Amino acid sequence: MNIVVCIKQVPDTETRIELNSDSSGIVTEGIKWVMNPYDEYAVEEALKIKEKFGGKVTVVSMGPERTIEAIRTALAMGADEGILLNDPAFENSDSLTTALVLSKVLSQMEFDVILTGKQAVDLDSSQVYAGLAEFLDLPYVSVIVGMELFPDVKKAIAKRETEGGEKEIIEVSLPAIFACQKGLNTPRYASLPGIMKAKKKEIKKLGLPDLCLNPEHVGKTGSRSKTRKYFFPPQRKAGIKIEGEIPEATAKLVELLRGEAKII
Amino acid sequence: MPGIWIIAEHKEGRFKKITFELLSLGKKIKEKNKEEICTLLLGSNIENLTPQLGPYGAEKVFLLEDEILKDYTNESYTRLIVDLARTHNPSILLGGATAQGKDLLPRVAARLNTGLASDCVNVEIQDDGLLRITRPVYAGKVLMEVVIPDSKPQMAAVRPNIVEVLPRDDSQKAEVIKCKPDMRKDDLKSLLKEVLKGESKKIDITEADIIVSGGRGMKARENFKILEELADAFGEGTAVGASRAAVDSDFAPHDIQVGQTGKVVNPTLYIACGISGSIQHLAGMSTSKYIVAINKDPDAPIFQKADYGIVGDLFEVVPLLTGEVKKLKAEG
Ligand SMILES: Cc1cc2nc3c(=O)[nH]c(=O)nc-3n(C[C@H](O)[C@H](O)[C@H](O)COP(=O)(O)OP(=O)(O)OC[C@H]3O[C@@H](n4cnc5c(N)ncnc54)[C@H](O)[C@@H]3O)c2cc1C
Ligand SMILES: Nc1ncnc2c1ncn2[C@@H]1O[C@H](COP(=O)(O)O)[C@@H](O)[C@H]1O
Numbered sequence: 001m002n003i004v005v006c007i008k009q010v011p012d013t014e015t016r017i018e019l020n021s022d023s024s025g026i027v028t029e030g031i032k033w034v035m036n037p038y039d040e041y042a043v044e045e046a047l048k049i050k051e052k053f054g055g056k057v058t059v060v061s062m063g064p065e066r067t068i069e070a071i072r073t074a075l076a077m078g079a080d081e082g083i084l085l086n087d088p089a090f091e092n093s094d095s096l097t098t099a100l101v102l103s104k105v106l107s108q109m110e111f112d113v114i115l116t117g118k119q120a121v122d123l124d125s126s127q128v129y130a131g132l133a134e135f136l137d138l139p140y141v142s143v144i145v146g147m148e149l150f151p152d153v154k155k156a157i158a159k160r161e162t163e164g165g166e167k168e169i170i171e172v173s174l175p176a177i178f179a180c181q182k183g184l185n186t187p188r189y190a191s192l193p194g195i196m197k198a199k200k201k202e203i204k205k206l207g208l209p210d211l212c213l214n215p216e217h218v219g220k221t222g223s224r225s226k227t228r229k230y231f232f233p234p235q236r237k238a239g240i241k242i243e244g245e246i247p248e249a250t251a252k253l254v255e256l257l258r259g260e261a262k263i264i
Numbered sequence: 265m266p267g268i269w270i271i272a273e274h275k276e277g278r279f280k281k282i283t284f285e286l287l288s289l290g291k292k293i294k295e296k297n298k299e300e301i302c303t304l305l306l307g308s309n310i311e312n313l314t315p316q317l318g319p320y321g322a323e324k325v326f327l328l329e330d331e332i333l334k335d336y337t338n339e340s341y342t343r344l345i346v347d348l349a350r351t352h353n354p355s356i357l358l359g360g361a362t363a364q365g366k367d368l369l370p371r372v373a374a375r376l377n378t379g380l381a382s383d384c385v386n387v388e389i390q391d392d393g394l395l396r397i398t399r400p401v402y403a404g405k406v407l408m409e410v411v412i413p414d415s416k417p418q419m420a421a422v423r424p425n426i427v428e429v430l431p432r433d434d435s436q437k438a439e440v441i442k443c444k445p446d447m448r449k450d451d452l453k454s455l456l457k458e459v460l461k462g463e464s465k466k467i468d469i470t471e472a473d474i475i476v477s478g479g480r481g482m483k484a485r486e487n488f489k490i491l492e493e494l495a496d497a498f499g500e501g502t503a504v505g506a507s508r509a510a511v512d513s514d515f516a517p518h519d520i521q522v523g524q525t526g527k528v529v530n531p532t533l534y535i536a537c538g539i540s541g542s543i544q545h546l547a548g549m550s551t552s553k554y555i556v557a558i559n560k561d562p563d564a565p566i567f568q569k570a571d572y573g574i575v576g577d578l579f580e581v582v583p584l585l586t587g588e589v590k591k592l593k594a595e596g
Pocket of ligand 1 (some may be wrong): 481506509524538540542558561593
């Protein structure tokens with residue numbers, strides 16, 4: 001089994017976000033960067049597949065130089081190889097354009113399964129896997145909380161979370177893309193020997209020329225959706241703490257909900 | 265023929281509320297761009313649903329009915345929607361940021377090679393015909409404004425409960441255009457085999473108007489019963505939610521988890537019981553219209569975001585609250 005995992009490096013969700021002077025993006029200095037939490041489930045699932053069927057796990061990420069750290073984390077967990085897609089021209093790509101860049105390298109590789117996270121927690125798009133599916137002409141199952149492979153018949157069964165606690169069982173032909181949700185597995189921590197080994201593993205770096213891409217088709221120019229600006233939401237102000245004995249306070253609350261908030 | 269296209273969503277013979285929300289949004293857009301509002305309705309045995317669309321603003325309904333469409337898959341639905349869009353070139357295509365919409369719209373956008381804004385909290389049309397779309401990013405800490413200037417249709421996945429449903433006008437009827445889907449099971453690479461039902465809940469938290477949510481402070485699974493009772497007192501449209509700490513401690517199922525790794529909810533009223541108010545929890549509920557916090561720690565961060573707070577033991581407050589709500593409801 002050849003398994004490819006697409007990962008993204010994102011700010012740790014605890015990190016404070018500041019906007020740059022022209023509000024075109026966030027201040028990237030002083031941020032703690034981590035592997036997108038959902039991508040950890042994807043890496044873990046890839047390793048489990050490899051443990052069961054043998055094969056190779058390759059991690060691919062498009063991003064700035066610092067993304068190497070996220071790739072190293074995946075290698076330390078046990079992935080075999082890493083590829084960093086890095087070129088100034090890729091900056092500010094939207095989801096579809098990101099998928100285009102990723103698809104260029106994937107189309108040169110052999111794979112049976114592609115794993116991604118269900119969303120990157122920076123821009124929360126949940127689109128990249130769908131774009132990949134289109135460029136590579138593959139099926140995908142999103143928001144999966146379970147999967148099983150049947151390599152001899154080139155099929156997989158995946159369990160997908162929908163709404164109201166409902167789950168769909170979907171059969172797809174391989175190769176296919178799976179976008180992972182929490183609950184799929186418990187990602188392992190990198191062991192110390194794993195971290196040592198990861199230092200020696202190869203991380204290939206590819207740029208625009210290596211992928212035969214036209215600079216017009218990537219980055220902000222190539223993107224169909226354009227970000228105009230970022231801004232902070234109106235801050236919720238702390239409201240009223242209702243004082244007094246609990247029974248009175250509760251009665252007061254209900255009164256406020258009816259009177260001011262017009263609920264009930 | 266341009267147009268404002270809306271993907272209808274239905275389940276078990278009923279439209280989801282998002283369908284009417286999208287139609288209402290469509291009407292607002294139409295005020296400016298004067299284009300026709302068309303609804304795409306896919307499924308099997310659904311023709312009887314079509315009369316409900318006109319009164320909410322649909323002028324045309326593309327009805328795609330076939331046994332093969334009984335079960336949604338992104339593959340089959342994408343193919344049919346894209347074929348229609350290629351024929352008619354709508355300028356705008358809207359869907360819900362629901363489980364189905366989030367799975368479907370990105371694939372439609374990719375195939376049409378156009379832009380899609382996910383999980384939008386505001387969509388307005390400008391004089392130049394461009395949608396100005398707002399969506400939360402970085403766990404809701406920041407908002408982003410997006411436009412899709414160079415490709416058609418402009419696509420947006422709109423969060424449920426963001427748009428107010430405009431009153432229906434029963435004199436309005438939509439023209440129904442039946443399209444015969446040309447598709448065979450053998451053509452498809454993915455197939456829905458089975459649906460596993462969840463614990464039967466009245467309503468999904470993403471659609472709820474009032475959410476009563478419990479955190480680690482609930483201490484045990486059984487105790488969620490008092491939240492259920494409060495939810496029942498509020499009546500229809502109310503659901504019970506949970507923090508991740510409550511879910512991880514197995515007090516509540518994962519599908520009612522609110523927050524960054526759970527669901528994003530948007531109710532009129534969110535009541536947080538024994539929830540501290542972590543960044544990741546807030547990411548899922550901070551756009552609620554009213555937030556009530558019940559927490560015994562006066563310094564809990566949730567009070568910084570709550571419109572109304574009671575400092576106290578939830579096991580005392582919640583049952584009293586249930587009583588008060590019941591009393592009011594009884595008074596009518
Ligand atoms: C990547 C990532 C993703 C995450 N995603 C989510 C997510 O989607 N959703 C989410 O909720 N969390 C998420 N978390 C976890 C989050 O950081 C917090 O740990 C979690 O929200 C805490 O839940 P809590 O408020 O229920 O528990 P706690 O923080 O332990 O708070 C419990 C509260 O209950 C109060 N309390 C206790 N007993 C009583 C009583 N008898 N009466 C009244 N009050 C009482 C306490 O004063 C306290 O404030 C995520 C974390 C990470 C790192
Ligand atoms: N720049 C990137 N490089 C590699 N994989 C990515 C990148 N961006 C997104 N992905 C993958 O696509 C998933 C969904 O991301 P998104 O569509 O951006 O929410 C992520 O969880 C990753 O697995």
